[in-house]
Amino acid sequence: MRKTSFLIIFLLLSSMLFASSWHIGGETGYALNFMSTVTTWPDTEYRPGHGPEVGFIAEYSINDYLALQTGLKYIGKSFIYHHTNNDIVINNYMEMDHFIELPFTLRYTHQFGDVRILIGGGAYLGIWFLSQSFGKNISASEDSENSYYYNSFGDIIPFEDKDNLFEAGVLAETGVSWTLENSLRLDFSIRYEGNMTSLVKDYQENTAHRYNDTVVFSVSCLVPVGGER
Secondary structure (H helix, E strand, O other): OHHHHHHHHHHHHHHHHOOOOEEEEEEEEEEEEEEEEOOOOOOEEEEEEEEEEEEEEEEEEOOOOEEEEEEEEEEEEEEEEEEEEOOEEEEEEEEEEEEEEEEEEEEEEEEEOOEEEEEEEEEEEEEEEEEEEEEEEEEOOOOHHHOEEEEEEEEEOOOOOOEOOEEEEEEEEEEEEEEOOOOOEEEEEEEEEEEOOOOEOOOOOOOOOEEEEEEEEEEEEEEEEOOOO
16 A cells, blocks of 8 residues: 555656646846845945846746746845945945845736736745955054055955854745747746845844845746646
């Protein structure tokens, strides 16, 4: 009985894997990131930053208008830290934070001629694996004569105990989709990712929490697996 059950499950999974309702492909895009945090420093602000986005996509069509999409994506989420003192720019650098994300999206599409309009929503999980600095910094000292400015060109920022390397949040998207004569599908979409987990651990005292809210403009190319649906 147990062998029969395993065989049935294996056949079902195999039929799903090779069914024509599967699409796989790749995605590339541009990410505009907004850092949300609180700072008590005067003349200090966090400005939006930008970065690349690339990934692998797997999509399962439930029916003609509903689909489940996931994949594995790299996304660069950056922000610009700008600080002045007596109208002199002391810090003006971009921090680029690198993430690997696993999104889960339920998509609804509606046909308009040769074009499909899509909307979707879901959630994502992410791992923050690298942080870099680009731009002007100051190395402060109690003795002002020993303080100095320097420019960083991708210097790696070491992680600290306060850093939370796990990220999770919600996402929403909309866009258009075209299927070409050779069954190749092109999707053009705008995706919003709202970070629900701070990049700073909760148990740290006297530390402002930081959240990434990101808008991604992407183009993806998908092909059916097992033939056209």
